[in-house]
Amino acid sequence: MTIREIADNAKLEILACPEAVDKEVTGGYASDLLSDVIANSKAGYLWVTMQTHRNIVAVATLKELAAIVLVNGRTPEPETLEKAQEEKVVLLGSRLPAFELAGRLYQMGIRGIQ
Amino acid sequence: MTPRVFKADLHIHTCLSPCAELSMGPKAIVEKALQHGLDVIGISDHNSSENAPAVVNAARNRNLTVLPGMEVTSKEEVHILAVFDSVEKALQLQEIVYEHLPGENNTEAFGLQVIVNEDHDVLGFNKRLLAGATELSVEQVVDSISALGGLAIAAHVDRETFGIIGQLGFVPEELHLDALELSANTSPEEARRRFPEYAAYAFVRSSDAHSAAEIGKVRTSLLLCEPSTREIKKALRGEEGRRVLPEDAGARAAGGTS
Numbered sequence: 001m002t003i004r005e006i007a008d009n010a011k012l013e014i015l016a017c018p019e020a021v022d023k024e025v026t027g028g029y030a031s032d033l034l035s036d037v038i039a040n041s042k043a044g045y046l047w048v049t050m051q052t053h054r055n056i057v058a059v060a061t062l063k064e065l066a067a068i069v070l071v072n073g074r075t076p077e078p079e080t081l082e083k084a085q086e087e088k089v090v091l092l093g094s095r096l097p098a099f100e101l102a103g104r105l106y107q108m109g110i111r112g113i114q
Numbered sequence: 115m116t117p118r119v120f121k122a123d124l125h126i127h128t129c130l131s132p133c134a135e136l137s138m139g140p141k142a143i144v145e146k147a148l149q150h151g152l153d154v155i156g157i158s159d160h161n162s163s164e165n166a167p168a169v170v171n172a173a174r175n176r177n178l179t180v181l182p183g184m185e186v187t188s189k190e191e192v193h194i195l196a197v198f199d200s201v202e203k204a205l206q207l208q209e210i211v212y213e214h215l216p217g218e219n220n221t222e223a224f225g226l227q228v229i230v231n232e233d234h235d236v237l238g239f240n241k242r243l244l245a246g247a248t249e250l251s252v253e254q255v256v257d258s259i260s261a262l263g264g265l266a267i268a269a270h271v272d273r274e275t276f277g278i279i280g281q282l283g284f285v286p287e288e289l290h291l292d293a294l295e296l297s298a299n300t301s302p303e304e305a306r307r308r309f310p311e312y313a314a315y316a317f318v319r320s321s322d323a324h325s326a327a328e329i330g331k332v333r334t335s336l337l338l339c340e341p342s343t344r345e346i347k348k349a350l351r352g353e354e355g356r357r358v359l360p361e362d363a364g365a366r367a368a369g370g371t372s
Contacts, residue, residue: 032191034283035274053190053251055282077251 001025001108003067003090006046010104012069015076016084016091023090025066028110030102034059041065046110048098054080060089067091071098117337117355122346123147123330124156124181124197125269125295125320128165132225132245134324139234140165140172142326147178150330154178154341156197156320158185160244161211163204164229170201171232179341185269186211186259188252193269193276195295195320196259199343203262210258214250217243252278256289265292265343265350270322272300272308285312293318293350298332302361316350316358335359 004021007014014021026044031037032051041047043064049056052074060068067090070076076084076091084091094101126143127134147155157166157180166182173180182204183197198204218241219227227240250258259266271294274280278294285291293316296305302317318334337357338345349356 033274033280035280038283051190051282053282053286055284055286059283 001110003046003092006105006108006110007092009108010094010101012092012094014090015070015093016081017088018090020088020090021067023066025110027114028102028105028112030098030112038063045112046105048102048105050074050098052076052080054083056080057083057087057089057091061087065089069094069101071096071101115339117339119359120153120336120338120341121151121330121333122154122156122318122336122341123150123152123321123323123333124154124183124265124267124318125158125185125195126155126323126329127159127185128157128169129226129228129230130159130162130165130240130244131324132160132219132221132227134159134225135326136226136228137326138324139230140168140232141234143169143329144172144176144178144180146326146329148176150333152178152330152333154181154336155329156181156183156195158183158195158197160185161187161215161246161248162227162240162242162244163201163208164240166204167201168230168232181341181343183264184208184211186250186255187247187276188255189247189249190252190281191247191276192252192255192278192281194252194255194259194278195265195267195269197265197267197343197346198262203264206262207258207264211248211250212242214248215242215244215246216249217246219243219245252282252286253289256291260290263343265346267291267293267295267318269295270297271312272296272305279309285315291315292347295320296332297322298328316352318350318358319361335361 029041030048268278
């Protein structure tokens with residue numbers, strides 16, 4: 001499934017880097033501890049988080065994640081948006097809390113453990 | 115003036131912190147610090163400095179410098195230690211923090227937040243959710259501290275939760291921190307091995323005491339001309355003969371065993 005298909009399906013808003021939404025998503029991970037995301041996420045994953053600090057973009061780049069989804073209607077800091085656009089990291093937003101969003105993504109067939 | 119060794123424990127909570135023991139009153143803290151041969155202590159309750167004046171007063175005419183401060187929780191849930199020379203500056207930071215600290219304390223869930231005077235008389239209870247996070251980003255916290263002339267130290271960076279590396283994956287390059295703090299669990303030597311990428315930072319080690327027994331359990335020995343934040347800043351940068359001493363050298367120079 002591509003980021004675009006998931007975004008349409010789960011009603012995610014595209015906050016940054018709309019030009020890269022045709023990338024394939026291979027799985028998902030949810031965590032707000034960035035050190036944990038570095039340790040446990042995998043390339044191509046969709047990352048569900050509350051954190052909006054610009055370090056999230058660096059973590060996504062480092063781990064070659066497909067996209068970051070900010071939950072609970074959180075708005076990223078301007079520097080985070082800027083960095084995401086610069087680093088070509090897709091940033092999405094959801095009104096839903098992490099639990100609900102992860103449930104919907106799981107229903108769509110996205111898995112964290114393959 | 116020639117710099118001499120000051121033993122500092124810059125991270126001590128009082129009974130104002132909901133997670134600290136109620137016995138953490140000003141006099142108990144001062145006595146324990148003196149017993150352990152400390153020269154400088156920092157008072158750093160969660161998101162408040164309301165008990166700092168009492169500890170400063172309790173140390174009056176004693177051979178101990180009390181630096182008022184605070185342990186601020188950023189919105190990323192990173193703990194940043196603020197250290198000031200004066201109560202006024204600490205209270206100015208407190209004003210900024212209070213403006214951005216939502217919620218009310220639940221004493222059953224988190225504990226009492228007791229405001230005391232130097233004699234440990236109860237003056238009142240802080241009703242704010244001091245255990246919570248502010249709405250300030252880690253950059254806003256550090257910049258607010260620096261603008262007030264204080265030291266901004268990333269607290270217990272070796273701890274996964276509430277440490278900057280655990281919460282944010284790594285220390286943001288643009289952040290103007292004065293030092294990285296290590297908990298009792300990690301020695302500076304271990305930290306140098308574990309975090310080679312932060313070799314440019316000064317490491318300090320503090321007790322993060324929530325009970326009297328923890329005060330001074332670990333400390334940082336500094337070569338300073340006087341116990342002020344200005345001098346400590348110089349030591350953290352290794353300027354003008356001021357510096358942070360290695361742990362064993364600090365103990366030797368002070369003639370103690372730590």
